[in-house]
Amino acid sequence: MDRILVVDDDPNIVKFVGLNLTEAGYRVVTANDGRRALECLKETPCALAVVDVMMPFMDGLELTKVIREEYDIPVIILTAKSHIDDKADGFKAGTDDYLVKPFEPKELLFRIEALLRRYKAEGEHDLIRIGEVTIHPENYSVDIHGKIYMLPLKEFELLHLLAEYPGQVFSREQLIEQIWGAFYEGDERTVDVHIKRLRTRFTKLTDAFSIKTVRGVGYFLEQKS
Structure with missing residues (x-):
């Protein structure tokens, strides 16, 4: 949203x-x-x-x-x-x-x-392309080698944000504010859970990118060359 x-x-x-x-x-x-x-x-x-x-x-x-x-x-x-x-x-x-x-x-x-x-x-929706992966913000889908994968909303928003700024480290607090909103009252571990789901989902599907952990700080998306 x-x-x-x-x-x-x-x-x-x-x-x-x-x-x-x-x-x-x-x-x-x-x-x-x-x-x-x-x-x-x-x-x-x-x-x-x-x-x-x-x-x-x-x-x-x-x-x-x-x-x-x-x-x-x-x-x-x-x-x-x-x-x-x-x-x-x-x-x-x-x-x-x-x-x-x-x-x-x-x-x-x-x-x-x-x-x-x-x-x-x-204006047109801005697609994000990382190798063979195309992220479609207009319908919350991800295209890999021509096959479409539909993601839960928060997982998609998290992936989309990280993919918009490859290499930029986001703290858990920043991700909570930007994805769940400034008034979210839940636990920051929510971020860890969603990151784990994204990793589990895409590790087997593509090696075009990976989501890295910066210990004690947060996460960033690494685009493979």
């Missing part, structure tokens, strides 16, 4: 939006100001950003301008009723949509779904 960046200096708004997005099946990355939001985008690819206007260090309008210049993702700006003029400024900054606080969670979800559909319709 898509990953959404939520940026607001009000922790109650962040929690409220984050919980509703997580319940709807999205993965959530959060930041409390514009500077931190840009750091998050460098560390973690996101499909859409929900951005508050009034924030310290870098406000939502400046953040939207930077996102528009550097990332091809839609932006929804949040604004208070008393600052409704932010609507015009927001569109000048490059936002795709805006929402006035307070708002119903369902309305935010509808707007997110509409923007993601539009952006996905405008």
Whole structure:
């Protein structure tokens, strides 16, 4: 499922939006100001950003301008009723949509779904190819030598993330946040279990890649030459 960046200096708004997005099946990355939001985008690819206007260090309008210049993702700006003029400024900054606080969670979800559909319709799904292995994000499948394998959702998302950044080491904490979401309350051993399943599944099918352990740190995908 898509990953959404939520940026607001009000922790109650962040929690409220984050919980509703997580319940709807999205993965959530959060930041409390514009500077931190840009750091998050460098560390973690996101499909859409929900951005508050009034924030310290870098406000939502400046953040939207930077996102528009550097990332091809839609932006929804949040604004208070008393600052409704932010609507015009927001569109000048490059936002795709805006929402006035307070708002119903369902309305935010509808707007997110509409923007993601539009952006996905405008672009093609990015396939990942590693030797004879092709990873298809549009239907959570993996093609090996022309044979299609359907993976459970979390296993696929984990494989897809590691394959997007071959050689990059991800800690268990990073993998939990990016695959299971910032509000996941389970054990980090969940990652180990899913990694073991992926290894068991693909070791017999291909030698194009392997998932390596960095002791005390985490995991990375090694692409065979």
